[in-house]
Structure formats: structure tokens, C-alpha cells
Amino acid sequence: MSSSPLLSVRDLRVDFAAHGGRVQAVRGVSLDVHRGQTLAIVGESGCGKSVTVQSLMGLIPTPPGRIHGGSATLMGHDLLASKMIDGQDIRGRLVSMIFQDPMSSLNPTMNIGDQIAETLQVHKGLSHADAFRRAIELLDMSKIPEAGRRAKQYPFEFSGGMLQRAMIAMSIACEPAILIADEPTTALDVTIQAQILDLLKELQAETGMAIVLITHDLGVVARMADRVLVMYAGEIVEQGSVDDIFYRSAHPYTLGLRRAMPSNDPQMSQSLLAIEGSPPDLFDPPKGCGYHPRCEHAMQACLESPPAYGLDPGHSSRCWLHHEQTSQRPDALYFQSSQGADHDPLG
């Protein structure tokens, strides 16, 4: 990647106060988002993917939440430092967000048009009438039929899919550089899911915005993403291009995810395989690699945190199996042919 990233996050750490201790939700996440790119963050529920983006948006309630390490820079703004002061200029204007459940994510006592218009009034200083007119255009862009009439309706008069379109219209109102979509299709019917994803792609092509897509659905990843981060237990275990992740999985967890997903890939076994065990309680995370209690290839070394091994440009995996001295080389995993040829940009 030649251009400098829009968003650059380094070693982000977030935890939450809980009954008798702290839950370490995010444990040192680093990521870059580039212009026009779609970055997918994949993982099981509770792996910290939502917390990562929500802490960047300043949506983590503090307390009990706490960002206790790392940095995040968005187009020259320090996101973590200026959360309260500049946050309003950044949120909704430079970076906007859509959520999992469109039904509850809109104010039930305000009509849709007003909810879109208020963003424009705040960020662009438009009058209410102008903002409302623009809101109707945005609804139209988001493929909502009869946008003029629908703008005056309330959320309970919309279906889930229509509401998610309205949410998208709202989020692109100020032409943000980055749109964060936190499981945007999880609550929707499968047919609607595809329409929403297509809409996102189309709007991305029109506006050139970057999308950060949070999902646990590899199907959605395959359809949308340019780059993929795989998260487990609050850490990024593997990252790479969408092809790297799907055809050259280098982390046992990524492989586990793929095996759990229906596929017509002849290389994969015919029956779906569940990953044994359950995700760790981040109240007391396992020592070393978070995945080792469930990993079939676990070694004594896995009680120490593995470094990120760069495999190909932009493709890295945090797993001791990639250490040059390791003799275990499971066939299903991808290994770099020549050691140390590349470096991992995120170290």
C-alpha cells in the first residue's frame, strides 16, 4: 500500500470493570484503513471486534470501560485524545457508523427524515428545510422508494431492511472517509442481507469511502472485503488479503473458522467441523496465545505470546507454528516457502 492510511491504530487496549476484576476485551490491536478499501474484522462473538471499533468512535461507556493503551490516528486527528472535544467533528463527519440492529438503533419518537437531517444541520450547518430535502435525496440514494413520504414516517413504520437503508443514508450524509458497519446484516433476512451489502458496495464505488466491516459471517467477508483481520480473544491472530485468508489460511483458528463454514471448495472436508471448546473468558485470558486451549497443534511455546510472522506482503499470522525451528507443519495451513523474506508492516 503506497498511500498513507486514513486510519491507523496501534496496540489498542480496552478493558471493562466487572464483578471482581477487569475483562480485557481488546488486547493490543493494530490496524490500518486505506482510502476506498474494505477492511473486514472477523471473529466469534465476544472476541473484541465490536469493542475495537466502538472505542475508536468513543462509544465505550467509561466507566466501566477504559482505553488503557495504544494510539489511533484518523487523518491527522488523535482519536483517543480528542474523543470528547473534537469527537463531534470527527464522528458522523469523517467517520460514521451503522449498527447491527436497525430496529433499536433509531430514535422511536423522531421521524426518519429529521434523524438524518440533524446530522447535516450539526456538521454542515444546513437549515432544517435544506437538511430535510437532502435527507430525502439520501434516502433515495439508499434505494428507499417514495423517499419523500417515507422521510416523514417513524421507525416503527419501517421494516428492518428499510431501516438499515435509512441508517446507511444517515451514515453517508456527510460523505465520511470511513464507514464502520458493525454486523450490518446480522439482524436481517438473508435476501435483505444481500441487498444491503450490494447497496454498501455501490455507495462505496460512488463516494470512494473506506468501509470497516465487522462480521462473524465469512460469506459476507468473501463478498465484500479487500483485507481481512481475524480476531480471537481480543487479539488479531491473522491478517491478509481476502485471498490470503480464504486460500492461504496461516493460523489454526482461521482454518477452524473456515471449516465451520459451508463451502464448495473441494479441498475442504465435506462435513462442517465445529471448533471444540468455547471462547475463553477474557476475565482471565489464557496465558500466551489465546487460542491454545482449543488448538490441536498447541505446543509448550504457546504459553508465551507468539509474534506476528510475516508470510507474504500484507499477510501475517501470530502463531508459533510459523517459527523456523518448528517441525510441525500441518498440511491444511499455509506456510511461507522462504523464511524471513518479507516483513510484517504491523510488526
Next chain:
Amino acid sequence: MWKYTFKRIVLGLVTIWFIATATFFAMHSVPGDPLSSDKATSERIRANLEAKYGLDQPLLSQYFIYLGNLAKGDLGISFTQENRSVNDIIREHFPISATLGILALAFAALGGILWGALTALYRNRWPDTVIMLLVILGISAPSFVVAAFSQYGIVNLNMWAGTNILPVGGWGSVGHMLIPAAVLGLSTMAYLTRLMRSSMLEVVNTDYVRTATAKGLPPALIFTRHQLRNAMLPVITVLGPAIAGITTGGFVVEIVFAIPGLGRFFVEAVQQLDYTVIMGTTVFYGAFLVGMVILVDIVYGVIDPRVRVDQ
């Protein structure tokens, strides 16, 4: 919206009819039939009563005479006070009770919303702790105790100042209204504060407030447009019961502060077993409360689009 309002009003009228019917038959089921008994104090009142209620006729005809009178807005005549109709009594005393009640309700609602929102914003910090402590004390003290002790306070204040800063009782000036209205509204305010606090805490954690934050709205706008408005909905739904509570609470406050309102008059009628006044006032109070509940429902409909649009 109009259909909804119309439906509520029709239902309200049916409710008033039910109250009137229940009142009538309950009164006539009392052994010895208080209306026809010798309890009426003078011959003339008795004669008036008989003419008015058709006491010599069968119960059912009496019922229809009674309903007919009600439909005309005639609530009957007093048992113990000659030449005084229930309508006169209400006309004379109700405005005083209503003034007191409106003041108390305004005090309770504004205070409840304000304190409730404040405690939710300062959750688990000292303003929250202090206000919630006062609230729980306010809820736990019966209104007549608060009334008695505040009167005691006024007496001491006047003694300390050497002049009458505030009147101890009676009615007339603004000074007469302040303390009784505050006492009357106190427990309702405490209740609304609690309700508003929990409702506010719920709203603060909703997805749509998160959306508003993600949109980059300034906190003041999030507070007024997205939090306060939605958090107030449950408060509005309990305003009906709150008005009922203030109405009955008014009886006590009117007695303690010697305010010549309808509540005090009603309690006196109850103590003197002035049956016609009890019946008339009961139906009046019932109708008043039904009317208030309808009004609250309509206000709710204006604020919550979900009620306004569907049905």
C-alpha cells in the same frame, strides 16, 4: 389521531356511566336505604329529596330518574344543608382544590423530571446519592405527617421572624398556596423522580442514543432530543394515577391547612354521612379523573408517534 381521541372519549363516558351506576346501587344496597331513611334532618329536605329522587317509586325508576338528572348535569341536593345543591358546592369549592392540585402537579412533574434526569446523569456520584436519599424519605413519609410538620415549621418561622411571613392556614393569597402545594406535590415528585431516573438510565443505554453519539451530535442535543423526550414517556403515562393521588392527597392537605376546597368538604360530608353529597361528589370526582386520564392519553399520543399513528 382523531379516531383515537374519539374512541377514548366514548370509552370515558361509558366508564363514567359505570361509576354512576355502581355508586347508585351501592348506596341503595346499604341496609335501611340511607336515602329514604329518616336521616334527613328536616321535613323540607325530606320533601325535596323525595321529589328529586322519586323515592316512592321502584328502584329501577329511581335509577333512571338519577341517570336523567346526571345527564342534565344535576348532581342532586344536600342532605344536611338546606337549599344547597351539590352543583353549588362543587362550583364553590372545586376551583380552590383545582388551583392547589394544578400547582402541586406542576411542582411534582417539573421537579420529578428535573431531579430524575439530574440523578441519572450523575449516576452513583454524590448528587445522585443525596437526591435519591431525599426521594426515598419523601416517598416514605405520609402526606399528613409532612403537612403537619411543615405547618409546625411555618409556626416556628413566623415566631422567629416576629411577623407572619407565611400564613399557617386558610386560602386567598399566593402565600397561602405555596407550602400546601409543595407538600401535596412532594410524594408525587419523589415518585416521578425515581421513575424518571430509571427511565433515563434505560434510555442512556439504548442503541438509538449510541447512534446519536456516533452521528457526532453535541451532548446537549443528544440529551434534549434523544434522551429526555423518550425518557419522559413513562412519566407521562403515570400522570393519570399521579393526578388521582394528588386529588386524594389534597383531602388531607386541605384539612391540615384549613383550605376550603372540595376535598375537605367531601371528608366532612363523609363524616356527617351526607349521602347525597357523597354520591354527587363521588361521581364528579370519578368523572374528573376519567377526564384527566383521557387528557393524559391524548398528550401521550401527541408525544409518542407509535400511539398516534397506528390503531
Next chain:
Amino acid sequence: MTPPPALDPALLTPLQREAQEPAMTRPSLSYWADAWRQLRANRQAMASLMLILMLVVFSTLGPVIWNVDPSSQDLDQVGIAPGADRSVTLWQPYRPWSGPSDSLQYSADTLHQLTLATSANTQAVRLAWVQQQDASAYRVYRNLYPVSEVGSLGLPLATLKTDSFEDRLDLSPTRYYYSIVGLNSEGQEVGTPSTIAVEVRRVITVENARARGLLGQDEAAEIGDRINLALHPLGTDYLGRDMLARLMHGGRVSLFIGLFAPLGFMLLGIVYGSVAGFIGGNVDQLLMRFADFVVALPFLLFMILLKVLFGIGPGESGIWPMLLAMVILLWPAPARLVRGQILQLREQGYVDASRLLGTPTAYLIGRHMLPNTLGVILVTLTFQVPGAIFTEAFLSFIGMGVAPPTPSWGAMCNEGIKSMLTRPHEILFPALLISATVLAFNLLGDGLRDALDARMRGSDSA
């Protein structure tokens, strides 16, 4: 890039796993066990629970320990504050008095024309004064407060022509200010009043003291001996009745109504609401419409009606009609609540699942519906108790509750409010007990709600 650090080959051997999967770090608890754990951790709620138990013991076992009749009057100690002096001097029986004997000497230069003829005690205060030239008659006044320049002289006791007066009117052991004013032939007050302060001593005859058990029948007693009157730890009310005994017996009424009225109307409401919710459809609509009507019925009217129907006269207590009226009139609120819960539960997946498995309806209700509404019902019940106690107090306060002399906290407040300025203890104690009970139930209800609320339970592990 720095080359990866070399590893000890031993580390690259397969991991020796412990015998079992690492257990979940936090133990899982059943719904009620967890609720109880949360409640126990709530200090306010536990203190409230203790307070409620203490109040129940106070009013149930209290009268057994403090075995004093709550309606018997101690006329020697009327309206005394707690901790007041209860010493009394033995005295000879009252003998009539016809004025000062001649042997009494008045010094002419006495500042006060008014003099105490004999020692003053609660049997009688005997006053004598020097005749004035311009007065044809005299008026005697008594006051509890010092007579100031402008203030009134107090209660006019008598108008008479003699130069002495015996006051036997309702004397208490306290300081009185007696004044006399001369009256001219037209009956108008002339000249300046003359005032003395008189300290009245409490006395009792030996006979009386024996009759009241203050002195043993055989115990020797001399006139002038000091003995103690009956003990009233919290004082007496305006009729000389023991406050502590009345508070205990009053607690029975208040707590009985407070606990059983909500229990009664909650039960009725639960049955009504679950029937409506379970049958649903038009029956549900009809039942709920009726509930709406009952809510609109005025409460006071039915209290009066039931009082008349039950023929409650003076001296009979109105506990049962009050309880019945509350049950008849207050069931719709819990009925609505339970109906709402049942309707909600009917839509739940696990109920559908259970139904599909062919579960009998009774089991469905007993296993899935009731346990899941029980929390809400319990919390509502706790919050209804203060309401019922207030209602009892309110009705007793306006004279529509329990009939005197049965004590209840509300009725005691009603009596106490009349003498609040002079004897604040009479309203203070019952008011405190009502407030403490209501406070305890409110805090317990808060604690229960927090402990049982499933959403709250999840929040500390988010």
C-alpha cells in the same frame, strides 16, 4: 527485520494439557440462588429486611413482654413526654376548703397581692389575696406561659366576690401562672392584674396508690413519702394511655393491613390476570375492560359503604371492611401486570417449544409461566405494602379507618396532630414507625427488583 529469536526446542513439543478443560472462572448459579446472593450483598435491603422482622416482632411479641392495656387510661399521667419525672408524693385525702384561716398573715407591703394559701399540689391549688378598695369582685386566670405585658392572662377560671379561690380544674404537675384582676361594679376589669407563679406538685392518696398497685397492700407508707407512678417508656397520649402499648397494638393493625391487603388483592389479580392472559381474545378484552372500570371506582365511597354494610359501630374495629374494600378495589393493577407478563411469555420460544413437545397446560403454567412471573409479582407485592399502609393511615386519619379506641399508627397520628405544638411526641412516634416501615419495604423492594431483574443480572459480566 530482526531475525526471529531462537527458541528452546523443548518448547516446540506438544503441549501437556491438564486433565480437564479449564473450568469457567465464575460458578454458575440458579436464578433464585443468584437473586438471593445479590440481595444478600445489598446492605440496604438486608438492613430493611432486619427492620421489617424487628417491627413484626415488636407488634406481635411486644405486647406479650410489655403487657399493658393500650386503652386503659393513667389519669395521673396524661400527655406526658417520654422520660418525664414520674415521682409522686403521698398525701392525705382531699378535704374541702373554705378560705384561709385567720391565722394566715399577709404583709401589707407584699409586692404580690396574690398569695398561695397552702402548698400547691395536683389535688388543689389554694389562692388568697388582699381585698382591693375599688373592686367589687375578682376574676381568676390561669396560664401555662409567663404572663407578659401584652399577653393574655390565660384561662379565666372563676369570677367571685371572696378573697380566696381553690383551683381543682384538671391540674398537672407543672408551673402555672395565676393572676387576679379586680372587677368594678359593672363587671369591667380595673387596676393592674396581680400574678404569681405556682409550682404544682404531684400527689396521690395512700388509698389510691394501693388501689393502683403502686404500693403493696401491707407496705408501710407515710404522708410525704415519695413513690413512683407507673412507667410509660414512650410517654402517654392525650387520654393518658400508654404510648408504647398503643404503638405495639397499632402496629398489629397497620402491619396486618399492610401485609394482607396486598396479598389478598395480588392473589385475586394474579388469578384474574392469568385467566385473561391465558384465554386471550375477546374474553381477555372483556375482562380487562371490566378491570378498567373497577380502577375508576372511587375508593372512599366503597370504604364507607362497607363500613355501613358491616354495621361497624363505635368501639368496633373496621379492619376487615378496610381489608375487603382494598381487595375489591385494588386487584386490577396486579391483574394487568400479570396478564401482560403471561401474554409476553406465551410468545417466548421456550414456551412454544415446550408446548410443541406436548407439555400439559398445567405443567406449562407451573414450570414456565409462574416461575418467570414470580419475580415481578414479588417485587410488586413488596412495593404494594407501603401503599396499603399509607391507605390505612390515610383512612384512619380522616376518621374512616379503624374505629377508636383500637389504635393504629394512622389513627394515632390523627390524634397526635391536634396537640402537635405542645406534645410533639404523640405524633412523632407513630409517624416515625409508619415512615420506617414504608422506608424498609421500599428499600427491600428496590433490592429485590435489582436482584431479580434479569437484565440487571447480566450487566456485571458484560
